[in-house]
Amino acid sequence: MSLSCIIIDDEPNAVNLLEILITQNTKWSLLTKCYNALEAMAFLKDNQPDFVFLDINMPQLSGMELASLLSKDIKIVFTTAYSEYAAESYTFQTIDYLLKPITLKRFLAAMQKIEGYFTNPETSAKTAAAISDDYFFVKSGKVLRKILLAEIQYFEGEKEYVRLVTPAEQILIYRRLKDIEEQLQPPFVRVHNSYIVNTKQINKIQDNHIYISDKQIPISEKFKDGFMQVIQQRIF
Numbered sequence: 369m370s371l372s373c374i375i376i377d378d379e380p381n382a383v384n385l386l387e388i389l390i391t392q393n394t395k396w397s398l399l400t401k402c403y404n405a406l407e408a409m410a411f412l413k414d415n416q417p418d419f420v421f422l423d424i425n426m427p428q429l430s431g432m433e434l435a436s437l438l439s440k441d442i443k444i445v446f447t448t449a450y451s452e453y454a455a456e457s458y459t460f461q462t463i464d465y466l467l468k469p470i471t472l473k474r475f476l477a478a479m480q481k482i483e484g485y486f487t488n489p490e491t492s493a494k495t496a497a498a499i500s501d502d503y504f505f506v507k508s509g510k511v512l513r514k515i516l517l518a519e520i521q522y523f524e525g526e527k528e529y530v531r532l533v534t535p536a537e538q539i540l541i542y543r544r545l546k547d548i549e550e551q552l553q554p555p556f557v558r559v560h561n562s563y564i565v566n567t568k569q570i571n572k573i574q575d576n577h578i579y580i581s582d583k584q585i586p587i588s589e590k591f592k593d594g595f596m597q598v599i600q601q602r603i604f
Contacts, residue, residue, distance in 0.1 A: 369483045372397045374415075376408040376434070377423035377447060382468060386421055386447065389475045405429035409437070418486060419443040419463060424453055435460040443485070445478060451558060452594025454549055465550050506532065506541050513539065520556075521580045523548055523564040535581065559595045560588045567598060 373396050377383050383401050390398050399417050402408035405426055422444050424431035432453065435444055438461075446457045449468040457465050463485050464478045505512045515532065524531040525545030532539045541548070549558050555567040559578060563585050571579045576592070578585040587595060 369486065370395055370397070371419070371482070371486060372399055372417040373419050373421060374399050374402060374408065374411065374417050375421045376402045376405065376426075376431070377421070378403050378426045379423065382423065382447065382470075385470065389470065389472065393472075393476065394479055405431070405434040408434065412438070412442070416442060419445060419482065421445050421447050421466075424448040424450065424457075432456065435462075445482065450594075451549075452591060452597075454558070456553075458550065458553060506539060515539070517556075517566075518568070520566050521569045522566060522583070522585060523556075525562045533583075554598055557591075557595050557598050559591050560586055561590070567602075573599065 371394075373390070375383050375386050375398065377386070380403070383403070387398060387401065390396055399415060400411055402411060406428055408420070416439065420438070420442060422431045422435060424446060425448065426434075431446060431448070435446075435457075438444070440461055442461070444457075444460055444462045446453070446462060446465045447468060447470065448466075451467055454465050464481050466474060466478055502518065503514055503516050505514055507513075515534070519534045519536070521533045521535065523545060524533065528542065530541045530543055530545050530548055532541055545562070545564065549556075549564055552564065556564055557567055558564050565578055565580065565585060569580050571581070573579070573587075576587045578587060
């Protein structure tokens, strides 16, 4: 599929890797490589690619700050070494969120998602937005079950599936926890490789553990800072 893109990243090695992945695996036109946000803004004044690969942690202007300035017609694939920005990233016109180092397998999955978006953008946009509403549907056997977001206490990853837990029931979803994380926004926050919690359902936080009803959930160092940034906004 013929698409145009640019890379915006201050890490030369990351830029080189992404350029190789694009060149070897797609028919996309890589219009330019920008090593900071200001350079990208100058290029985008006179050019409009279909989408950008955008790093988050950059000097002068972060990827999140730049994303807020981009035309809504330019779609974004975030590239970062930090998973804690995933939920926030989907407040923009985001197609995918790639964690560094980007593997070939993950890039190919992103390629399918990107090309799928541009093949049928209306359907893709509705799919991306579905879980940011107050409910969504999950397939349980041959039935589509309606789930209210407010009732979800947490998601627990278990190998090839995810356990969705509410006070009334537990439902198995045959998807990866990371895929679900990419579609969620606060109050849902990743706190562990195996858990995403609804912060509105938390009873207390103590000794690096979250307590929801009678469930004790660990907070890992990897996700602690991102989680506490959300919690700090609610501390008096």
